[in-house]
Amino acid sequence: MLRVLVVDDQDLFRAGFSMILDAQPDMTVVGEAADGAEAVRAATRLQPDVVLMDVRMPNVDGVEATSAICAATGAKVLVLTMFDLDEYVFAALRAGASGFLLKDMRRDELVEAVRIVAGGDALLAPSVTRRLVASVVSGGHPVPRLAAQLAALTERESETLRRVARGLSNAEIAADMILSEHTVKTHVSNVLSKLGLRDRVQAVAFAYESGLVVAGTTDH
Template identity: 60%
Template sequence: MIRVVVADDQELVRAGFAMILAAQDDIDVVAEVGDGAMAVGAVAEHQPDVLLLDIRMPVMDGLEAARRVCATSDTKVIMLTTFDQDDYVYDALYAGASGFLLKDVRRDDLVHAVRVVAAGESLLAPSVTRRLIADLTAARRPATPSSATGSERLTALTEREREILALLGRGLSNPEIAATLVVSEHTVKTHVSKVLAKLGLRDRAQAVIAAYETGLIAAGGV
């Protein structure tokens, strides 16, 4: 069962998302809250698998709430917003979020997003990932979680792990990576886990960013 907390300051939006998710046999909505501080508290109390979190909220905004949740728990965060702006997506990913949705998301896509993120995958579609991360890392390149330079970070990886990271950066799924490298999906999952651990990354979304920040993939060249 996937345990979910829904955090949004608009009661109707919050209730609507909660109702859609609670109707699924494999999802349990354990709390609904109306601001970022309450979201952080609900995560501490209920330890959900996924936090559905609005970016703009009173008391504490969603980005700060995401940073605190991701720093102190294993809960995966999906950010919600009515604003389709790249900066929000970028900041959300750097806050530690595993996914990003606009509030006009379709019912089926919302449910799919929760399941995908709960399973440890990133939410952004490959085409969105390539365009967004290439454009933004080329323009902004903030400090990475590691103090090491890009080349120094890559020395921690084996040649095969670098291949895996590059394919992650291009937005490929595990089955696509397996087909490209002619290995099993289990082998791919093992390599992905090692890449994340060695680079100190939370999930695949951050691995995509790391592929560009380390220079493994040239921004805008995908």
């Protein structure tokens, strides 16, 4: 049973999200919070699997709360906001969020997002993913320190990272590389471990910043 903490300063949003998630057979809402400070206290006390986190809140905002929760607990944070703005996307990801979605999503998308993040994967709204990559590559030149770290990867792991950066799922990578999904999952895990990355979102950023993948190409 997935334990979820719902954080939003608006009562209607909190109640709506809680009702949707609590109705799922594999989920239970263990608590709610109306601001970031309350969220940190609740996450520390309740130890949820996933925290559904609003961004704009009084006192302590969602970005600061995300950073504190990721540092103090094993919870995955899924950020929800009405504002599709870069500053929130990047700040939330830097703080350790595993997902970033807009509040205009359908209820089935919300439920699936919680399951994906709880399973250890990362998730971003498509528009966010495109702008994340565009922002990362806007500097134009690879970061030498990151490029040097690529030497730690085997050829297969590098090939896997290239495909992760292109947005392919494990199943798609397996078909593309003619490998089993289990093998691909192992390669992805090794890549994250060797490079000290939290999840696939950070892996995408690393692939572009290191120069392994160049914007606008589909090289293998």
